[in-house]
Amino acid sequence: MRAGLRYGVLIAVGVLMLYPLLWMVGGSFKPNHEIFDSIGFIPHEPTLEGFAKGWHTSTEYTFARYLLNTFAIILPKVVVTVVSSVLVAFGFARFNVPGKRALFGLLIATILLPKSVLLVPQYLMFREMGWLDTFLPLYVPSAFATEGFFVFMIIQFMRSFPREMEEAAVMDGCNSLQVLWHVVVPVIMPAIISVALFQFMWSMNDFLSPLIYLSSVEKYPVALALKLSIDVTEATSWNQILAMSTIALLPSLALFFAAQKYFVEGITVGAVKG
Amino acid sequence: MIYGSRMSGLLYLSPYLLGLAVFTLFPFVASLLLSFSDYRLQDPVSAAQIIGFENYQAMLHDRTFGKSLLVTLVYVFLTVPLKLAFALFIAFVLNFRLRGIGAFRTAYYLPSILGGSVAIAVVWRYVFAGDGLLNQAFVLMGAAPINWLGEPAYAMGSIVLLRLWQFGSAMVIFLAGLQGIPTDLYEAARLDGASAWQVFRRITLPLLTPVIFFNFIMQVIQAFQEFNGPYVITGGGPLKSTYLLPLMIYEEAFKYFEVGYASALSWALFVLVALFTALAFRSSKYWVFYAQERGEGDKS
Numbered sequence: 356m357r358a359g360l361r362y363g364v365l366i367a368v369g370v371l372m373l374y375p376l377l378w379m380v381g382g383s384f385k386p387n388h389e390i391f392d393s394i395g396f397i398p399h400e401p402t403l404e405g406f407a408k409g410w411h412t413s414t415e416y417t418f419a420r421y422l423l424n425t426f427a428i429i430l431p432k433v434v435v436t437v438v439s440s441v442l443v444a445f446g447f448a449r450f451n452v453p454g455k456r457a458l459f460g461l462l463i464a465t466i467l468l469p470k471s472v473l474l475v476p477q478y479l480m481f482r483e484m485g486w487l488d489t490f491l492p493l494y495v496p497s498a499f500a501t502e503g504f505f506v507f508m509i510i511q512f513m514r515s516f517p518r519e520m521e522e523a524a525v526m527d528g529c530n531s532l533q534v535l536w537h538v539v540v541p542v543i544m545p546a547i548i549s550v551a552l553f554q555f556m557w558s559m560n561d562f563l564s565p566l567i568y569l570s571s572v573e574k575y576p577v578a579l580a581l582k583l584s585i586d587v588t589e590a591t592s593w594n595q596i597l598a599m600s601t602i603a604l605l606p607s608l609a610l611f612f613a614a615q616k617y618f619v620e621g622i623t624v625g626a627v628k629g
Numbered sequence: 630m631i632y633g634s635r636m637s638g639l640l641y642l643s644p645y646l647l648g649l650a651v652f653t654l655f656p657f658v659a660s661l662l663l664s665f666s667d668y669r670l671q672d673p674v675s676a677a678q679i680i681g682f683e684n685y686q687a688m689l690h691d692r693t694f695g696k697s698l699l700v701t702l703v704y705v706f707l708t709v710p711l712k713l714a715f716a717l718f719i720a721f722v723l724n725f726r727l728r729g730i731g732a733f734r735t736a737y738y739l740p741s742i743l744g745g746s747v748a749i750a751v752v753w754r755y756v757f758a759g760d761g762l763l764n765q766a767f768v769l770m771g772a773a774p775i776n777w778l779g780e781p782a783y784a785m786g787s788i789v790l791l792r793l794w795q796f797g798s799a800m801v802i803f804l805a806g807l808q809g810i811p812t813d814l815y816e817a818a819r820l821d822g823a824s825a826w827q828v829f830r831r832i833t834l835p836l837l838t839p840v841i842f843f844n845f846i847m848q849v850i851q852a853f854q855e856f857n858g859p860y861v862i863t864g865g866g867p868l869k870s871t872y873l874l875p876l877m878i879y880e881e882a883f884k885y886f887e888v889g890y891a892s893a894l895s896w897a898l899f900v901l902v903a904l905f906t907a908l909a910f911r912s913s914k915y916w917v918f919y920a921q922e923r924g925e926g927d928k929s
Contacts, residue, residue, distance in 0.1 A: 499648020
């Protein structure tokens with residue numbers, strides 16, 4: 356009985372959680388009038404019209420353009436985030452640097468700092484550098500380990516491992532960079548994957564930064580293109596918008612299902628081991 | 630420390646030090662200076678004039694700011710406790726040897742992975758639209774449709790629900806915390822004749838306080854920074870009822886070009902968040918229970 360009650364709660368909550376997503380996917384295969392006629396998510400007259408028209412968008416570019424732009428921003432961002440976070444975390448976890456405690460405190464403080472405070476001066480700075488309407492402001496800061504959460508995540512992970520292997524490698528004459536590459540990186544691979552996945556996901560979701568830095572439509576990532584399309588086609592063509600929303604979520608969905616355990620490990624390492 | 634030189638340590642930290650200086654500390658200080666200035670976005674930076682506390686004085690008389698501050702606090706006070714309570718409840722239900730736990734955890738976690746995206750905000754806008762999913766369901770059940778995005782209280786409700794929908798990440802963290810509690814503690818308590826409620830109140834909850842604290846801080850910070858929901862779903866309206874501070878800061882700076890005023894607003898937000906986190910850290914020694922002191926080693 357108790358187990359029955361638990362399952363009842365879990366299933367009810369699960370349906371509520373997933374229904375908006377199912378409705379989105381279903382709606383993208385429905386003709387428009389059907390979206391307004393039934394709350395079911397299974398299309399009665401399935402059609403690809405939403406995808407076909409939505410893909411063409413109301414602009415001179417197809418949705419492919421916006422997907423490519425998104426990846427042109429996100430891929431370099433993920434790479435520089437991982438590299439810089441691993442190097443800095445290694446410095447924090449394994450070296451005796453003067454003022455390390457204060458620096459670590461600052462690292463935590465930047466995690467807690469609301470990004471709105473930095474928004475305008477960063478914008479002015481990139482304007483002075485002539486970087487507006489380029490992808491540079493969107494990923495260059497990440498090359499300097501500016502997202503403290505990721506550094507913190509890797510530090511926590513490194514701390515939970517014994518150092519005997521590293522000591523042995525040093526005895527064998529490796530320098531610290533060689534040890535990092537050959538010994539530490541393989542061991543902390545799960546944390547590295549978590550960082551890459553979270554950065555991918557959060558950058559996919561990021562909307563405010565492209566909104567302020569990019570002005571020409573040809574450079575828009577998916578997030579801006581979607582906002583543009585609801586402003587233009589909203590009143591009538593829900594199936595197009597739902598179809599493009601579905602496509603926009605596909606990369607994140609695929610990664611989530613392929614690598615769920617890293618998402619779980621990634622967010623729990625800071626909270627539970629910390 | 631096994632790696633001798635301090636210099637190489639500094640070398641590893643150098644990207645961080647550079648980034649901290651250029652992309653965090655400098656903008657942080659610049660933002661404070663700008664908040665004391667009269668500066669419009671389209672002018673060259675050299676045109677900025679220091680005008681003292683005028684922006685802050687203007688804030689005190691600005692009814693839009695008053696409203697924005699109020700709705701931001703309402704939003705935070707609604708979303709954070711509700712989300713944490715719900716996440717803890719579900720984690721507690723999940724933390725038993727049931728079949729299919731993994732599937733449920735996946736289903737609940739998924740919305741927090743996708744929830745911050747514009748695509749979801751767009752879907753949300755349609756779910757709550759006049760002829761959207763929710764009203765269709767209401768009509769089917771014989772209830773009157775509600776003007777979700779047109780009525781201030783309901784509009785707030787719709788963006789609050791969007792955040793609650795993303796309870797999964799907090800839940801996953803709670804679940805990991807619950808699974809870290811040694812089972813022999815439960816067994817000992819049960820042998821002593823403790824009721825299920827007593828076990829929860831006396832063992833589970835105290836041992837979980839560090840995780841509750843972590844989740845609380847993270848949720849407060851995220852809630853104070855919510856932008857996509859109000860921007861895409863409600864546009865801050867109706868009647869500024871969902872005009873959260875980050876949205877107001879964005880509009881002051883990039884729509885009205887009032888950089889000085891926007892900077893003063895962003896400092897108000899910063900002070901607010903700092904106050905909340907400071908209070909939380911201060912109070913933590915009275916309610917957060919650390920079973921063992923900090924991890925071994927790592928003394929720097």
